[in-house]
Structure formats: structure tokens, C-alpha cells
Amino acid sequence: MTARKLANRRVFGVIGGLGPLAGADVLFKLIQASPAHSDAEHFDVLFEQRPFRNASPSRAATTERKLYIFDMIRDFEKRGVTSVLLPCFLSHTFIDELQENTSVQIVDMLDALRCHVARSFPSARRVGVLTSDYIRDEGLFERYFRAPEFEVLHPRQRSSADMDPVTEAVYGEAGIKSGNLGGRPVELLREACQDLIAQGADVILPGMTEIGLVLSQIAALDVPIVDSNLVYAQYASVGQSFSHNNRAFKVGVVGGVGPAATVDFMQKLVRSTPATRDQEHIKLLVEQNPQIPDRTENLLGDGQDPTVSLYATCKKLEAGEVDIIAIPCNTAHAFVERIQPYLNVPIVNMLTVSVEYLKLAFPDLREVGLLATTGTIRSGVYKKAFEARGLRQIVPSDDLQMRVMNAIYGECGVKAGFTTGECLDDIRAAVDELSGRGVEVILLGCTELPLLLPEAKIYSGGGRAVRLVDPTEILARRCVAYARGEMGVVRA
Structure with a gap:
């Protein structure tokens, strides 16, 4: 199958091995459900079944099952x-864990059943x-058929010593x-169905995919039983829309340009996130790549x-x-326009968001001092961004610009790990010069x-x-806003 064909059609993946017979049944019924008038019009379906050693419905088997399914999805x-279709109810007890860590859509079986009951048996x-008994104890059906709208009924166990009748029907010898x-x-x-009817069930739902293999042998009941x-x-x-993709928003960072600035950006991102526990962070x-050639050179x-x-x-x-992608390097943004058209993920432009901030924070501002590498200044990327917002760029004189470069790239500069001494004196001298020329705001x-x-x-x-x-701080805040859904991301 060609990549172009895959790109233009829905492609289903059915994970077998969790229950070989049931997986095959779901595959057959998926093909049956395809709205096709010829062989060529059927769905593209990948069915893969690998031997799965531990099929018993137990907590001990759950971790093995999770990792097996995750590897198959990847x-x-x-x-x-x-x-992806998971023809196994036990696997749906941890569908959120799977969906959070993959981008492909997992079709939710419980969501399907809830929609079917609401439509067919209002x-x-x-x-x-x-x-x-494992799925019952996990409360899987109760998560979807919630009280007070629904009451979920389970067959009553015959005695505490007996195996659950449904579990025995599927997993027994x-x-x-x-x-x-x-x-x-x-x-x-059939005995379990009669017990549910005696309890007042309006409809019966098989919660083990193997049951679908024998539904035709269960004699007519007083209430409908769903396949x-x-x-x-x-x-x-x-x-249909399936269950929503719960995968957490992820920020990608082009690191190493330079390394200390990357760590600074990450600290500001964490500090800007309103979180009360680890799981609320972004x-x-x-990708820490210090071998990216020097942008200024x-x-x-x-x-x-x-x-x-x-x-x-x-x-x-x-x-x-x-x-989204963040590049905590101002000079690197001189190259963003070259690469963005070839990416499927948007780069958050630090220059653009910084200038937006300037206009909001200082509405009467007309001139902005810029301390940057000589490469950034010569590229004109900030000058262009400033002028688009009606701002005039003011940069240090040539002598002071040399001192700015020394503060960044010198033997005792910040890229060499220094933050006091000569590098600080150089950068403060540039601030003094800009201030002496009437500059009140420096980016x-x-x-x-x-x-x-x-x-x-x-x-x-x-x-x-x-x-x-500080554009790094502004970039961090904007990334947090995107991750929290406070601003819509403009896709590439």
C-alpha cells in the first residue's frame, strides 16, 4: 500500500492476540460494516495478532497487556x-493511559455501546x-452509564466460593x-441473562468480546441483548467522533542554542505554569543539539x-x-521563515510575540533599544518586526556593539559560563549608552x-x-497559554 493511498483513506488497525477468536470476530464485522459495493471500496485494515501469554483478567496481567498494546499501537x-480498534473490554479499562501517549485515535468500545443504547433503546x-469480575470491580461500565440516568446491573454470584458465571463461561476449562x-x-x-432480567434489566450488553461468538445460541430473551x-x-x-484524544499538549524545544539559555527557558516555562502538582505541568x-552551527557566524x-x-x-x-516548537534563540529566528513551510508543526516566533508584548505593555512606546548579537541586528529580523508595529529600533554604537558581542562570546562571556565581571560591565555599558540616548525600554x-x-x-x-x-520569558508564557488552551495555535 502506497503512502499516498494511506494518506487519503481511513486505515484501521485491529489489535489481535488479546482474545484471538474475539479479535477475528471484530475484524469480520468491521469488514461487513464497510459501506462498499466492490472489493476495492472496502476499508484499509491492518490486523496483527501476536501470541499474548497471559490472557487472564487479573491485575498481574494488566501491565503486560498495557505494554503489549502500546507497542502494537506505535x-x-x-x-x-x-x-485503532481494541477488541478487548479489559483493555478499555486503561484506554485513557494509552490515548494520552499516542496520537492515533483509539476507537472507544464503551462509547460505542453508550451511543447505541441511547439511540436504539432511548x-x-x-x-x-x-x-x-475484574471489569465489574473496575467499574468500567459505570464510568459510561452513569447514575442517575442509568443503573448498571451485574449477575448475582451464586456463592462466594463459585467463580463468577460469566467469567467461567469465557475463561473456564x-x-x-x-x-x-x-x-x-x-x-x-443464559442463566446470567435470566438473572439480569429478574433484576429488571431493560437491555443486556456483553462486556466480553468472546460472548459475541455465541450470541446466536442464546435463545430468545424477554429483553434485547446487544452484539x-x-x-x-x-x-x-x-x-463518528469516537472518544476525544486525551493526549496531553506537548511543547518541543530546540535546545543547545545555547545550552544555558535552554535551561533558562525551561525554568521560566515551569515557573509560568500555574500548577499545584507535578501532573499539572506541561x-x-x-532536543538538545549544541552542534547546530553558530547562527551569528x-x-x-x-x-x-x-x-x-x-x-x-x-x-x-x-x-x-x-x-508546537519553541526555539529559545533570537538569532535562530533569522532562519525560521526558511524551514517553517516544510514543517507540520508551528514554531512559536519569539520575535513576533515579544513585539506584541511591547505594544500591550507600553502602548505609548515609539522607540525600542535592542541588545542582540551582531548577526541578529544585521539580519534585520527584529527591525522588520518592530516596524510592522510602528516601532523604531535603536541599537548600540559600533564600539558598544563590540562590547555586547564580547559579553556574549568573549573568553569571559556568558556563553563561556560567566555572569559577573567583564561581561556584566560590557553589557551595562551598552545599557548606559542607550539610556543616554533617551531609550527607556530595552529588549x-x-x-x-x-x-x-x-x-x-x-x-x-x-x-x-x-x-x-526578556523575550525568553515572553516565549515561555506564550507556550504555557497555548498548552492550557488559553490561545488557539495557528497550525503550520
Whole structure:
């Protein structure tokens, strides 16, 4: 199957092995549900079944099952699958864990059953469930058929010493999983159905996919019994919204440009997140690549082009399923327009959001001082962004700009790990010069500079107050706003 074909069609992946017979039944019914008039019009379906050693419905088996399914989903993703079916109710007890950590959509079987009951049996309030004792104890059906609208009923156990009748019908020595599709398993299931009817069930739902294999052998009942496997297949086939993707928002960070600035950005991202516990913080994927060629050297005309390295780093983040990409390096933004058209994930432009902040925070502002690398200044990226918002860029004189570069790149500069001494004297001299020229607001247009000047306001040598604006902080806050859904992300 070609990549183009996969891209243009829905591709289902059915994970077998959790219950081989039931998985095959769901596959057959999915193909039956396909709205096709010829072989070529059927769904693209990948069915994979690997031996799964521990099929018993127990907590000890759950971890093994989770990892087995997760590996299968990741493999399906690589092969172009767009929707995954899990023909196993036990696996749906941890569907949220799976969905949070994958981008492919998992079709929710319980969601399918709830929609079917609401549509086909609108007056049903008591829902009888045929499932294992494990799933009953997990309260899986109760999560979807919630009180007070619904009451979930389970067959009453005959005695404390007995195995649950439905569990025995499926997992017993002569149960359905062993290939016995008649006799004792069917008798046990029919007895369980009669018990549910006696309790007042309006509709009965099989909560084990193996039961779908013997439904035709259960004699007519006084209330309807649903073929859960068929409902699941039909729900997937019509392309309903399924359960929403609960995967957490993830921020990708192009790190190493430079390394200390990356750590500074991450600290500001954490500090800007209104969280009261670990789980409320934002997912990050950092590709720390200090080998990206120096951006300033290239912009000054005598350095290697960093475009491919920046692009390759962004593509690794994209492969890591990030939702946005942040590059905590002002100079690197001179290359963003080159690579963004080839990415499927948007880069949050630090320059643009910083200038937006300036206009909001200082509505009467007309001139902005810029402390940045010579490469950033010569590229004109900030000048262009300023002018688009009616602002005039003011930069240090040539002599002071050399001192700014020394503060960043010198032997005792911030990139070498220094934050006091000569580098601080150099950068403060540049602040003094800009202040002396009437500048009241200075944007720190190199991500290392906030390490030297962490204050929001300082006083120049002449005693004038100067406001310092940190694009790293602004970028961090914008990423937090996107992650929390406070702002819509403009997709690439």
C-alpha cells in the first residue's frame, strides 16, 4: 500500500492476540460494516495478532497487556493507521493511559455501546452487563452509564466460593476461550441473562468480546441483548467522533542554542505554569543539539549554514508528536521563515510575540533599544518586526556593539559560563549608552542576556530607570497559554 493511498483513506488497525477468536470476530464485522459495493471500496485494515501469554483478567496481567498494546499501537502508527480498534473490554479499562501517549485515535468500545443504547433503546435505564469480575470491580461500565440516568446491573454470584458465571463461561476449562462455542458456556450465559432480567434489566450488553461468538445460541430473551462486537465495528465504520484524544499538549524545544539559555527557558516555562502538582505541568520534549552551527557566524558571512541542522532538530521534535516548537534563540529566528513551510508543526516566533508584548505593555512606546548579537541586528529580523508595529529600533554604537558581542562570546562571556565581571560591565555599558540616548525600554534580543540582566528594571549610570524586556520569558508564557488552551495555535 502506497503512502499516498494511506494518506487519503481511513486505515484501521485491529489489535489481535488479546482474545484471538474475539479479535477475528471484530475484524469480520468491521469488514461487513464497510459501506462498499466492490472489493476495492472496502476499508484499509491492518490486523496483527501476536501470541499474548497471559490472557487472564487479573491485575498481574494488566501491565503486560498495557505494554503489549502500546507497542502494537506505535507499530500501527508507523504503518499509517489512523484508527485503532481494541477488541478487548479489559483493555478499555486503561484506554485513557494509552490515548494520552499516542496520537492515533483509539476507537472507544464503551462509547460505542453508550451511543447505541441511547439511540436504539432511548427508554432503557437499567443496563444489564455480562462481564468478568475484574471489569465489574473496575467499574468500567459505570464510568459510561452513569447514575442517575442509568443503573448498571451485574449477575448475582451464586456463592462466594463459585467463580463468577460469566467469567467461567469465557475463561473456564471448557470456556469459550478454549474453543467451546456451545454447551456449558452458553448455559451459564443464559442463566446470567435470566438473572439480569429478574433484576429488571431493560437491555443486556456483553462486556466480553468472546460472548459475541455465541450470541446466536442464546435463545430468545424477554429483553434485547446487544452484539457488542457488531456495534463496535459499525461505530468505527461510520466515522463518528469516537472518544476525544486525551493526549496531553506537548511543547518541543530546540535546545543547545545555547545550552544555558535552554535551561533558562525551561525554568521560566515551569515557573509560568500555574500548577499545584507535578501532573499539572506541561509536557516537554527537548532536543538538545549544541552542534547546530553558530547562527551569528553564518549571518556575518563566514560561518556554516545552520538551516539543515535547525530543520533536522525540528523534524525530530515533530516525530516526537509535539504540538508546537519553541526555539529559545533570537538569532535562530533569522532562519525560521526558511524551514517553517516544510514543517507540520508551528514554531512559536519569539520575535513576533515579544513585539506584541511591547505594544500591550507600553502602548505609548515609539522607540525600542535592542541588545542582540551582531548577526541578529544585521539580519534585520527584529527591525522588520518592530516596524510592522510602528516601532523604531535603536541599537548600540559600533564600539558598544563590540562590547555586547564580547559579553556574549568573549573568553569571559556568558556563553563561556560567566555572569559577573567583564561581561556584566560590557553589557551595562551598552545599557548606559542607550539610556543616554533617551531609550527607556530595552529588549534583550539574545537569550543569554537575561542571565546577565535578570531584573525587569535597572538604573543606568546616569540614574535613569530603564525597563528590560526578556523575550525568553515572553516565549515561555506564550507556550504555557497555548498548552492550557488559553490561545488557539495557528497550525503550520
